[in-house]
Amino acid sequence: ELYNKVLELRGNIRVFCRCRPLNAEELTTGASMTIDFESAKDGELTVMSNAAPRKSFKFDAIFSPQAEQADIFEDTAPFATSVLDGYNVCIFAYGQTGTGKTFTMEGTEVARGVNFRTLEKMFDIINERETVYRYDVYVSVLEVYNEQLRDLLVPGNHPGMAARRLEIRQDGEGMHHVPGLVEAHVNNMTEVWEVLQTGSNARAVSSTNANEHSSRSHCIHCVMVKGENLLNGECTRSKLWLVDLAGSERVAKTEVQGDRLKETQNINRSLSALGDVISALAIRSSHIPFRNSKLTHLLQDSLGGDSKTLMFVQISPNENDLSETICSLNFASRVM
Template identity: 60%
Template sequence: MIFILGKLLLPALISLLAHQELKHFSPQVTTQFLWDSHTMEVGSHNDEDNNPPNSIEIPHDALNVGLGGIGNIGNFILVEKINIEEHARCPGRPRTYSSSERKQAANQRRREARQDQMLRHLKSEVHNLRNELKLKADSFEGTCSQPKLKFQHAITNEKMKVLKQENNKLRLEVQKLTIGFSDLGNLSETISALVSQEVAQSVAKSVAQLVVQRDDFKSNYVQEMEKSKNLFNLLQEAKGNIRVFCRCRPLNLKEISSSSTPIVDLEAAEDGELGLITKTSTKKIFKFDRVYTLNADQSDVYADASPLVISVLDGYNVCIFAYGQSGTGKMYTMEGTVENRGENWGVNYRTLEELFKVVGDRKDLFDYDISVSFLEVYNEQIRDLLPLSPASNKIRLELKAAAWFHHAPILEAKVHNLGDVWTVLDDGKNARAVGSTNLNEHSSRSHCMLCIMVKTVNLVTCEVTQSKFWLVDLAGSERLAKSDAQGERLKETQHINRSLSALGDVMFALSSKRSHVSYRNSKLTYLLQDSLGGSAKTLMFVQISLLENDTTETLSSLNFGSRVSGISLGPTKKAGRQAKKGM
């Protein structure tokens, strides 16, 4: 009974299972399956009629699922068969069968054989259906992909046409831009040329204005500088182109202990007057540009001489010299002493210090070239005191013959700072002729002369000036009888007095405004001739003694100073002037 029921239900069960498996497919797959089933049943082989609509698409994964479902149907049928056979068996004790039962059993076996045959046929049909379904799926996929490829190809062709059109447009735009860039380049060059021309014209105009302003500034500067120099020069001329200062040497310990009586009255020193008490007890009054008291120090003395430093840098020749008998302090006034050099510096060192200071202050407006010569006039012979020793090789390398600046070939040492000057002066002093007399144990037997040559270039006007600054320590003036000079010392004294007399003659000729002045009567006046005339500024220190024993020499020195003080040289002129070449 169970067998019969299974046989009747088996087809329905297969159909049900097939329907359940087809539910796993998408609607497209189901439609395709039904379409194929309908086509198979009708038996039509017309491709145009059998082609599914273009909108139907069967995913490949869905086809695999459908095929798997058909395989599951076969497996299910096999399982159901086994279950039916299991239910058909009734294990129990063995029994005997009747002929009808044996016949029925034979029929049962035949039915089972037919069922087995039917099952195998069904499996074969399922297998064939599976293969046919796969072929249909592949055919459908190929059939659907061809329109898709055609459609994609059409779209691609359309896009290519659009891209070609855009490419042609871009080419035209590039050509236009190229032409535009070319025109722009030409326009840029034109604008650059115009701008360059405008800039050049503007620069030229600005330069012209600056040149005018520079010329105006230069003219105003020159005028102001000239006014300043003229005012300064007028101030110096108002004081006198030849100025005479008188200084008395204080008594030393030896003179104080000997109860010496001073013969000089300095009560009116502030008014530029002093009185000399003569042997007849009368007082003779002398008036000078400045009379120093016994308390005046080296800085007080230099303060009156310092304006002449500006004059020499402005292009004027200047001469400062000390005159007096031996032992009155001429060397101290001009050079000072080694001890306490800063405080006891004389006019020479202080002048050079001030000179380099002003040069540094003016470096932006003027260029200065400074050199020095150091010499002495001994027995009417000019001796160069610049050393030839190896110790001075550093300075010696810059020495040169300068006959154009002097009236004799005297060596110059180019100096750049105060240290170079110290080297020159210290070595030069050691070569100076010094001897002993009754009046001074270390009396200078020559006229010691330091000459500072200054070449000035005005960086604004390009004007070049050359000037000289003479600093002279004259040998002591003394009477032969009093000095007790003999032999070589007598000869030295005679030459000293002769040269000092020649200096007095020159001063007298200048005071008398004579047309001819005898500068050649002495080497001393010969060297100083361009610093004593109308183009120079001269300062003379008259050094005197307070001792009664020196009354005659003191009176002689005071008379000489008074003579010089009365000289008026008239307006001064700059020493040398020339236009700088190449400026």
């Protein structure tokens, strides 16, 4: 009974923690591991270091550096079914730059991530349900940078250009949408892959320093699903949001000025706004501060209610990253 109560209070928010492996450079320089995976059982993970007291954190799932993309997806796949059953779903990757947010969401051509795998699973289910349901699937890819939205499916839509400004509007039914955003109708995984590549390339070529830009912007895939039950004509509409968040690392204000300072403040503001919204939803607060950032405003209809949220907290195993790791784990504990 107690267990049910905990689940109920926690609502529809799940938090998975994934730790990247030590990289080649760290292995050669002999970096030390600061996370104890030996005892990472029952969803509890312990941070150990001589510099700080041992501290444990609990999550719905913990993925050690040995976990593969397929292992991650095994626990993520049920969300694909939820979307086709008519639920809104948000999947976020949160963490310091370099901890594997993009690896988890986008992945690589040989180790595809959650974005591709979720859509693949959705199309498998769509084919299985073919005799009873008809589905239409649309994909948009956008970026939030400095609190401005940019459509990544519009060719030549570079950050410096006088691109058409995208705004969030509310329709007569109170639903939020972005007028003018490209919604690519996709019929199969070949078309999905093309759209994902177009978005990914737009992000990479549009800035002088692609890595830095991607660590300072949120990359968002929105999958809209229209379903029709062919037996009774009942229709469903749902959205899946796949969000590769900006890097959560704290930047000392004394180190940055001008544009860079504004950028940093915008990132801090939107990540803390996201934390505020999710934790307000978790405790069923009567006021949910959606309007404090573009990101939470955009996702407003898909957060809370009977929507489902999954947050990947990405961490580094390296002792040198300890303070950022603790910050990320604290952020994650707060939204659970």
